[in-house]
Amino acid sequence: MLAGAGRLVAFRCPPAGHRDGPDWDDDEHEVDRWCRLLDWYGIPADRTDLALRRPPAGRLPAGVTVVHPGSKVEAKRWPADRFAVLARRLADRGHRVVVTGSAGERELAARVAAGARLPRSAVLAGRTDLGELAALVAAARLVVSGDTGVGHLATAYRVPSVLLFGPVPPARWGPPADRPWHRVLWAAGEDCAAGPGVGTAARWAALPVDRVLAAVDEAEETVRV
Known part of the structure; x- marks a missing residue:
């Protein structure tokens, strides 16, 4: 919220004053965890889409x-x-x-x-x-x-x-x-x-x-x- 966000999307944590959201699962894969969080709030997320756009070639060598x-x-x-x-x-x-x-x-x-x-x-x-x-x-x-x-x-x-x-x-x-x-x-x-x-x-x-x-x-x- 300090960054000016209009909405908090988070896991349920009553001690922190946040009672909405899914429960945290410590044994879950990180990708599944955050996709599940988004899904809870109705935000589409594809756990198989892990790709980043390749950056342009820089000053460092390729093929290393x-x-x-x-x-x-x-x-x-x-x-x-x-x-x-x-x-x-x-x-x-x-x-x-x-x-x-x-x-x-x-x-x-x-x-x-x-x-x-x-x-x-x-x-x-x-x-x-x-x-x-x-x-x-x-x-x-x-x-x-x-x-x-x-x-x-x-x-x-x-x-x-x-x-x-x-x-x-x-x-x-x-x-x-x-x-x-x-x-x-x-x-x-x-x-x-x-x-x-x-x-x-x-x-x-x-x-x-x-x-x-x-x-x-x-x-x-x-x-x-």
């Missing part, structure tokens, strides 16, 4: 493989040394790898690039604004990232991706399951070799580089078919 090792939530990060090995092996396969991230993730991106023996120019963390990052992803060959915004951009632009989920289940935030060019590996689920009851770090450690590379192959194969 975007490796995005960061996340604001530490528990969502696959180990940096694993990202470095992955980036090196992708480069050895002929991928032009760039490492992205926020300004606060420059050091992380630089460590990944150094471990992968990539040139300094491959580190784009902190060197793009949101529009430039979106254009980079839209024109990319592949995206490999954790459970963070870059993965959602890959979904929106239909760019092949391999997304590494940690403690949060992909059933809440992952791409649509019927799009085989997006592959999801869940460190807390069946993709993890660690047994029940272990911490997040141990589960991440049980997700090997070879499994991620296999997912890359699977994602790219769906594009070639």
Whole structure:
């Protein structure tokens, strides 16, 4: 309302003084959640329409493989040394790898690039604004990232991706399951070799580089078919 809106569309929350709207479902996928909210108020929403209009080409290269090792939530990060090995092996396969991230993730991106023996120019963390990052992803060959915004951009632009989920289940935030060019590996689920009851770090450690590379192959194969 502070923005001058004439109508509040929200989930029911009596403690906040809002008694209208549907109840919140904590286990619901984010897309379903917000489409359900709009539907409650008679606003049409299509849960399958996730596409964004592709931005015009910018100053950054097209056809790169975007490796995005960061996340604001530490528990969502696959180990940096694993990202470095992955980036090196992708480069050895002929991928032009760039490492992205926020300004606060420059050091992380630089460590990944150094471990992968990539040139300094491959580190784009902190060197793009949101529009430039979106254009980079839209024109990319592949995206490999954790459970963070870059993965959602890959979904929106239909760019092949391999997304590494940690403690949060992909059933809440992952791409649509019927799009085989997006592959999801869940460190807390069946993709993890660690047994029940272990911490997040141990589960991440049980997700090997070879499994991620296999997912890359699977994602790219769906594009070639």
